[in-house]
Amino acid sequence: MSQLDIDWVRAQFPAFSQPSLQGQAFFENAGGSYTCQQVIDRLFRFYTERKVQPYAPYEPSRLGGEEMDEARTRLAAMLGVETDELSFGPSTTQNTYVLAQAFRQYLDEGDAIVVTNQDHEANSGPWRRLANEGIEVREWQIDPETGHLDPAALTPLMADGKVRLVCFPHCSNVVGEVNDVAAICAQAKAAGAYTCVDGVSYAPHGFEDVGALGADIYLFSAYKTYGPHQGIMVIRRALGEVLPNQGHYFNEGSLYKRFTPAGPDHAQVAASAGMADYMEALSAHHGGPASGAGAARFAHDLMREQEVSLLEPLLAYLSSKNSLRLIGSDSPTGRAPTVAVSLDRPGEAVAADLAPHGIMAGGGDFYAVRPLGAMGVNLDKGVLRLSFTHYTHHGEIQQLIGALDKVL
Known part of the structure; x- marks a missing residue:
């Protein structure tokens, strides 16, 4: 499996070339992803x-x-x-x-x-x-x-x-x-x-x-x-x-x-x-099958490999903090890059504090009232959710960690 060509990937998403979004790292992908050029064209x-x-x-x-x-x-x-x-x-x-x-x-x-x-x-x-x-x-x-x-x-x-x-x-x-x-x-x-x-x-x-x-x-x-x-x-x-x-x-x-x-x-x-179109292009660009189910499986594995590598430093950082509770496993394998943390103040307020540092994240219950309640999370405060996908850059993870250091 070849390493993900992150520059090629990000070139498929017009959002990354928009002047208004320069310096902004998107960490609310679980609420909705950027749209690829192939979809926009169609x-x-x-x-x-x-x-x-x-x-x-x-x-x-x-x-x-x-x-x-x-x-x-x-x-x-x-x-x-x-x-x-x-x-x-x-x-x-x-x-x-x-x-x-x-x-x-x-x-x-x-x-x-x-x-x-x-x-x-x-x-x-x-x-x-x-x-x-x-x-x-x-x-x-x-x-x-x-x-x-x-x-x-x-x-x-x-x-x-x-x-x-x-x-x-x-x-x-x-x-x-x-x-x-x-x-x-x-x-x-x-x-x-x-x-x-x-x-x-x-x-x-x-x-x-x-x-x-x-x-x-x-x-x-x-x-x-x-x-x-x-x-x-x-x-x-x-x-x-x-x-x-x-x-x-x-x-x-x-x-x-x-x-x-x-x-x-x-x-x-x-x-x-x-x-x-995008999944097939992603697979073909990295030497995988050019169409159909084979392209989808190849693209899936490429995406997951990138996401696990991005999760490792973020989960290690969050696990080291006594001031928060990481929801779910601290292992980067076996989980999606949707990372929720419970804090001593509302997640939405922390997300607002992160925004001036170029971090676009979300806070609240995310319609997951039942699991959060079952885990003893204060629903009035909710959680801070940091979610990303394969098009996230390693530099953005470091930007997020730096911003969290300042805010927390």
């Missing part, structure tokens, strides 16, 4: 050349529809699933809500589902509301000290055979630990349950082979993976065809339309192919 082209209802026989409409289909085809291939198993929606939160409504109609009274208290509320709240419909909701709880989600604690929750669905995150947006999705999905399947995996906090760090993971549903947000503000949803065929249709009745025969009640944002769907 979005601009659609709005200037294709801004029409797609799939009609005239040229601009035909090309617009082809670009939308291209996005679905290429992203599905990168994720290791069939083209029609991938859907777009306005956001992951909305997609989860639609899925919960489908399960509300599908499940019988007395059936049970499992949710965790490690989740962002978007992959917890809609499922928990099913308790109002006679569905039993069981909570798979984290370790209150470490935030770890122990698979052994899932076993007794499924012992009676009533659990039909297990909902859990690929990784938490505050704990950062990467859960063993493949093992958990196999565990749930053996107990007769489907799985819904929230990949929002993991996908920015590389596209996984969802087919190999074994998840029945996998969700993430394109605006956190260098693309437009769309929710991307994989629903495997065996589940998607038995859940009640949530789209127009005349679209129920189309798997990717069954869980999209409203018409998609044509331009943003088409622009999402730019994410595939």
Whole structure:
């Protein structure tokens, strides 16, 4: 594996060349990433050349529809699933809500589902509301000290055979630990349950082979993976065809339309192919495969290797400070570069103090009220969150550490 060419990478993102952002280090990537040039170019082209209802026989409409289909085809291939198993929606939160409504109609009274208290509320709240419909909701709880989600604690929750669905995150947006999705999905399947995996906090760090993971549903947000503000949803065929249709009745025969009640944002769907463009270019530039799933896996490994090298000095620095509590593991492997710390004052106030030092970070609860509360974090203060991706420079990590020294 070649070392990441950080200058080439940053050249793919227009934000890094903007005069207003010079000297500013971006550490709130978990809230939304910079957008790559490939996505911007496709979005601009659609709005200037294709801004029409797609799939009609005239040229601009035909090309617009082809670009939308291209996005679905290429992203599905990168994720290791069939083209029609991938859907777009306005956001992951909305997609989860639609899925919960489908399960509300599908499940019988007395059936049970499992949710965790490690989740962002978007992959917890809609499922928990099913308790109002006679569905039993069981909570798979984290370790209150470490935030770890122990698979052994899932076993007794499924012992009676009533659990039909297990909902859990690929990784938490505050704990950062990467859960063993493949093992958990196999565990749930053996107990007769489907799985819904929230990949929002993991996908920015590389596209996984969802087919190999074994998840029945996998969700993430394109605006956190260098693309437009769309929710991307994989629903495997065996589940998607038995859940009640949530789209127009005349679209129920189309798997990717069954869980999209409203018409998609044509331009943003088409622009999402730019994410595939970027992953393939990243792989090819570094000597990897030039297309498809192979490019996605190669790019994933490149990105993760860079992120681990960036995490090492930051975690070492934070672990040395008695004035804060590092949420999650202090090991750079096995976690995403989403680093939350609890302090003696509000995280939002510390983020404001960091801003004059050129550090763009966030503070608060980040809709992770349940995990933070379970870990004993004062929710009035929340946490300071420092999140980055592969395009972050080692010099920016040193800039962050220097700023923290001054502020803390």
